[in-house]
Amino acid sequence: RLLLRAARSKTRGWFGELDRLRAELGLSASRHPLFEDKFAAKLTLALFSPLLARAQPDWPPGVRPTGFVWYDGVPLHAERLAALEAFLDAGEPPIVFTLGSAAVFNAGGFYQQALQAARQTGRRALLLAGANALAVPAEDLAAQRVAVFDYAQHSVVFPRAACVVHQGGVGTTGQALRAGRPQLLVPFAFDQPDNAARVARLGCGRVLVRHRFNARRAAGALRAVLADAAMVGQAALIGQQVAAEDGLENALRAIESRVAPLSAQREPHE
Numbered sequence: 001r002l003l004l005r006a007a008r009s010k011t012r013g014w015f016g017e018l019d020r021l022r023a024e025l026g027l028s029a030s031r032h033p034l035f036e037d038k039f040a041a042k043l044t045l046a047l048f049s050p051l052l053a054r055a056q057p058d059w060p061p062g063v064r065p066t067g068f069v070w071y072d073g074v075p076l077h078a079e080r081l082a083a084l085e086a087f088l089d090a091g092e093p094p095i096v097f098t099l100g101s102a103a104v105f106n107a108g109g110f111y112q113q114a115l116q117a118a119r120q121t122g123r124r125a126l127l128l129a130g131a132n133a134l135a136v137p138a139e140d141l142a143a144q145r146v147a148v149f150d151y152a153q154h155s156v157v158f159p160r161a162a163c164v165v166h167q168g169g170v171g172t173t174g175q176a177l178r179a180g181r182p183q184l185l186v187p188f189a190f191d192q193p194d195n196a197a198r199v200a201r202l203g204c205g206r207v208l209v210r211h212r213f214n215a216r217r218a219a220g221a222l223r224a225v226l227a228d229a230a231m232v233g234q235a236a237l238i239g240q241q242v243a244a245e246d247g248l249e250n251a252l253r254a255i256e257s258r259v260a261p262l263s264a265q266r267e268p269h270e
Helices: 002-024 078-089 110-121 130-135 138-144 154-160 170-179 192-202 215-227 229-244 247-266
Strands: 044-046 063-065 095-098 125-128 146-149 163-166 183-185 205-207
Touching: 044 247, 078 146, 078 154, 095 110, 095 154, 110 125, 110 215, 154 170, 163 170, 163 215, 170 183, 170 192, 170 229, 183 192, 183 215, 192 205, 205 215, 205 229, 215 229
Parallel strands: 044 063, 095 125, 095 163, 125 146, 163 183, 183 205
Antiparallel strands: none
C-alpha cells in the first residue's frame, strides 16, 4: 500500500496538461489516469498495432486498438544530423543499440557490453546512449566502425540498421517493427518482457533477458539473428503491415464516433 501511494503521488504531476485541458472544457479534474481513471467505459484507445496484441475477451469494455501513434522526439541539429548520415553512408548497415526513454537512465554496463559484442560480430555499431555517450572510449569511434549519439530519431536510423537491439518499450518496439528490421530485445521492466515475447512470437526477433546480457551472449544472439533469413524476411513483412496502419487516423475516427452523437444531441431543434 505504501508503494502504491508513493507511485500515485509521484506520477500525478505527469498529467498537468490533461488537467488543464479538462478545465478548459469545463470538466472536473480526473482522479488519476494511471490508477482510478485508467479505463473509460465507452472508449479506451489502445495505441498499438493489433499485430502486437489482438483484442481479448477479458479486456475492459470499449477498448479499441488503433495501431501505433508515432512520436519521434526532437530532430537533430543540422550538424549532428549530417554526422549521423555520414556514418550511415560510410559502410554496411550498423547494429543499432538503444535503451529508449527510460531504461537509458539505468543502463549499467549495457553500452560497454554492446561495444564488445559489436566487435565480436565484426559489425559496425550505432549507439543511442543518452548521457552514457560521454563514457564511450574515443578509440572505439575510430575508422567509422562505431558512432555514438545521445539520441537520434528512430524513424531515421532504424530502417538503416542491420538489427535493432533495444529494451522493448512499446514506443521503441513499434518503431523497430515499422522499420522492418530484425530485433534483439533486452527487456528491463514493466511491459518490456511482454512486448519482447510478442515480438519473438511474431518471428521478428530474439530475446536476451537483462541479467544475461553480456558481450559473449549478445554477440551469439546477434549472429543468430543476422543469419536467420526467415526472421529477416518476416521482419520486413511485418514492417510493411505496421507502416500501412494509420494509428492516428484510427484514433481520431474512434473519438469522433463517440463525439458526433453527443454533438447532435446538443444542437438546437428548429
